[in-house]
Amino acid sequence: MARITIVGAGITGMAIASLLSRNHEVTIVAKNLPGDELTLEWASPWAGAVFLGLDGSSEREQKMQLDSFAVLWRLAVTNPESSLRRIVMEDFHDDKTIDQIWYRGKMPEFRVMRQDELPKGVKLGMSYKTVVLTPKVFLPWLRKRLEASGVTFKRVNLDTLAEVKSQGHDIVVNASGWGPKFMGDIRDQDVQLVRGQTVHVRSNYDKIYMRHGKDYTYAISRLDGTCILGGIKQYDQTDPKLDLDLQQDVSTLTRLEPVRTKEKRLTAL
Numbered sequence: 087m088a089r090i091t092i093v094g095a096g097i098t099g100m101a102i103a104s105l106l107s108r109n110h111e112v113t114i115v116a117k118n119l120p121g122d123e124l125t126l127e128w129a130s131p132w133a134g135a136v137f138l139g140l141d142g143s144s145e146r147e148q149k150m151q152l153d154s155f156a157v158l159w160r161l162a163v164t165n166p167e168s169s170l171r172r173i174v175m176e177d178f179h180d181d182k183t184i185d186q187i188w189y190r191g192k193m194p195e196f197r198v199m200r201q202d203e204l205p206k207g208v209k210l211g212m213s214y215k216t217v218v219l220t221p222k223v224f225l226p227w228l229r230k231r232l233e234a235s236g237v238t239f240k241r242v243n244l245d246t247l248a249e250v251k252s253q254g255h256d257i258v259v260n261a262s263g264w265g266p267k268f269m270g271d272i273r274d275q276d277v278q279l280v281r282g283q284t285v286h287v288r289s290n291y292d293k294i295y296m297r298h299g300k301d302y303t304y305a306i307s308r309l310d311g312t313c314i315l316g317g318i319k320q321y322d323q324t325d326p327k328l329d330l331d332l333q334q335d336v337s338t339l340t341r342l343e344p345v346r347t348k349e350k351r352l353t354a355l
């Protein structure tokens with residue numbers, strides 16, 4: 087049994103801990119921990135969060151994603167208190183063909199949508215089942231589950247990765263999100279910062295709408311009477327201020343065909 091320190095208490099650090107803690111003594115150290123007030127210092131509390139096969143994945147990465155999906159798919163039934171739910175995804179692409187989609191036929195109830203089901207300008211539409219979760223519920227739930235299986239969480243803010251040595255361990259796993267860009271002894275300039283902005287609305291919309299292409303947009307129902315609208319990706323930007331013009335742009339998503347029928351029920355939270 088090895089003593090392992092994982093830096094980072096986001097979804098990556100905790101997913102790694104849930105595997106390694108089966109055979110090893112695991113401590114998670116992080117500046118931000120599940121259950122904290124919402125801050126912009128880490129990504130996990132802000133995620134949609136839905137499972138979607140990642141474009142450009144190698145065969146090994148595809149297997150990792152499908153293995154993770156299988157776990158989440160099961161948890162949605164065995165542990166509904168985690169907030170995980172099974173949900174219908176409508177996955178639209180403006181400029182892709184079906185042979186470019188590695189997860190075609192691999193998701194439950196997968197089918198290629200008919201032309202008359204597609205929004206204007208879309209070339210390919212796929213409907214299948216996936217999973218959605220609410221980070222505010224899921225992250226503390228997973229933390230509690232890990233603590234019950236012996237994982238220790240410690241609040242530590244590292245200026246350098248070397249400082250973590252004081253924890254005493256055989257192995258260290260760095261799962262600190264954008265942390266390596268700023269840690270004094272790493273300064274990894276290949277880590278790219280991407281600013282997102284979402285709108286959280288009340289809605290009875292009960293599917294996932296995802297459109298890839300020049301109009302990258304999404305509507306993610308949490309199946310709890312609310313929905314996350316988004317599609318903003320601003321590279322190398324970190325301005326924490328709310329951009330009201332962008333908020334307006336994102337809100338126009340509700341006028342798109344799949345969400346329109348529920349539009350009247352949407353109000354800003």
Ligand SMILES: Cc1cc2nc3c(=O)[nH]c(=O)nc-3n(C[C@H](O)[C@H](O)[C@H](O)COP(=O)(O)OP(=O)(O)OC[C@H]3O[C@@H](n4cnc5c(N)ncnc54)[C@H](O)[C@@H]3O)c2cc1C
Pocket residue numbers: 093094095096097098099115116117118119127128129130131132133134135136137138242243244245261262263264265266269282283284316
């Ligand atoms: C708006 C939005 C929507 C998204 N939607 C989805 C989605 O639907 N599906 C999906 O799969 N992904 C989605 N993502 C992406 C997803 O949120 C991230 O990929 C994921 O949360 C990254 O998790 P992580 O654990 O790697 O990093 P983070 O969640 O950023 O966690 C980093 C951890 O490292 C710690 N840390 C960092 N630096 C230090 C330091 N110096 N010292 C100590 N601790 C440190 C932090 O405190 C934190 O605990 C979305 C992201 C955004 C912003």
